[in-house]
Amino acid sequence: MATPKVLLFYGFAPLADPDAIRLWQRTLCESLGIRGRIIVSKDGINATLGGDVVQLKKYVKGTRSYAPFKDIDFKWSAGRALEDGTTADFPRLSVRVREELVTFGAPDELEVDDHGVVDGGTHLSPAELHELVERKDVVFFDGRNQIESDIGHFAGAVRPPVETTREFIAALDSGAYDHLKDRPVVTYCTGGIRCEVLTPLMKKRGFQEVYQLDGGIATYGEAYGDDGLWQGALYVFDDRISMTFSDHPVLVGTCDTCGAGTSHVADCGDVSCVRQMVRCEGCVAREPMCDRHAMTVSPTA
Numbered sequence: 001m002a003t004p005k006v007l008l009f010y011g012f013a014p015l016a017d018p019d020a021i022r023l024w025q026r027t028l029c030e031s032l033g034i035r036g037r038i039i040v041s042k043d044g045i046n047a048t049l050g051g052d053v054v055q056l057k058k059y060v061k062g063t064r065s066y067a068p069f070k071d072i073d074f075k076w077s078a079g080r081a082l083e084d085g086t087t088a089d090f091p092r093l094s095v096r097v098r099e100e101l102v103t104f105g106a107p108d109e110l111e112v113d114d115h116g117v118v119d120g121g122t123h124l125s126p127a128e129l130h131e132l133v134e135r136k137d138v139v140f141f142d143g144r145n146q147i148e149s150d151i152g153h154f155a156g157a158v159r160p161p162v163e164t165t166r167e168f169i170a171a172l173d174s175g176a177y178d179h180l181k182d183r184p185v186v187t188y189c190t191g192g193i194r195c196e197v198l199t200p201l202m203k204k205r206g207f208q209e210v211y212q213l214d215g216g217i218a219t220y221g222e223a224y225g226d227d228g229l230w231q232g233a234l235y236v237f238d239d240r241i242s243m244t245f246s247d248h249p250v251l252v253g254t255c256d257t258c259g260a261g262t263s264h265v266a267d268c269g270d271v272s273c274v275r276q277m278v279r280c281e282g283c284v285a286r287e288p289m290c291d292r293h294a295m296t297v298s299p300t301a
Contacts, residue, residue, distance in 0.1 A: 007056050007074055010044065011116075012044040012101075025045075028062050032051065035049065036049035043110060043112045101193065102193055102194050105169060106201065125214050139185045144190065145163060151235060152217075152233045154230055168201070182208055186212070188217055189216050196212070232253060233253065242263055244263070263278075264281055
């Protein structure tokens with residue numbers, strides 16, 4: 001019987017022909033019955049895929065056969081099974097070429113060489129993060145959009161009020177976070193890729209001691225669950241919308257309509273709208289439409 005799994009990964013490497021990579025990746029996924037989202041750019045690849053674990057392992061082997069991708073760290077999580085044994089998390093396959101792997105709106109600022117991102121933040125494993133927190137008065141800096149951080153974040157984190165990743169540069173350039181430039185700043189995001197781009201952007205703007213949580217919240221949650229520094233639910237980019245790491249998560253989200261505690265994220269009820277809101281299921285049933293509090297979340301990790 002098929003065992004559904006979700007595979008998440010990214011890799012930064014200079015790619016001379018992103019469209020050729022796109023065609024190869026689509027063909028590989030289609031041959032294995034794998035669905036999900038893949039983004040390719042001149043700087044590398046970013047993907048979240050779902051399918052049978054055996055087929056996904058074949059995909060990993062095939063992807064690693066390409067030299068620039070041989071050292072990619074593939075992350076696994078459980079998938080939801082349909083009656084035919086396939087995964088319910090991804091209804092279709094999308095493979096696209098974009099100017100940026102993560103849309104910060106600064107394609108010319110990111111430098112990538114054969115070793116990955118140039119002059120990014122210092123990577124910290126979950127254990128190394130705890131060691132740093134014990135030694136220094138660190139500032140957690142959320143590298144995600146506000147609706148993601150509304151339902152889960154590290155305790156005491158700075159959470160920029162941005163609706164899309166593209167707004168981060170304006171937020172950094174506004175001076176609102178200049179007081180953090182001389183402090184140890186630990187950035188974090190879902191799986192790590194946004195921080196790979198955010199940290200060199202921060203360093204170019206004068207932040208002196210910048211770290212990033214290696215593997216993102218997903219890896220931290222696997223290591224410590226809800227018994228560490230993380231609080232709440234994790235926003236994910238598949239049909240689950242959110243997930244928790246244990247049976248005792250802290251509830252940090254607040255319904256934008258009634259104020260009740262919730263980690264439920266609702267899609268706008270208008271099919272022409274792509275906005276979302278943190279709203280409890282009771283209020284969604286009564287007020288399904290998007291309003292001024294709704295946020296737009298860009299599809300990235």
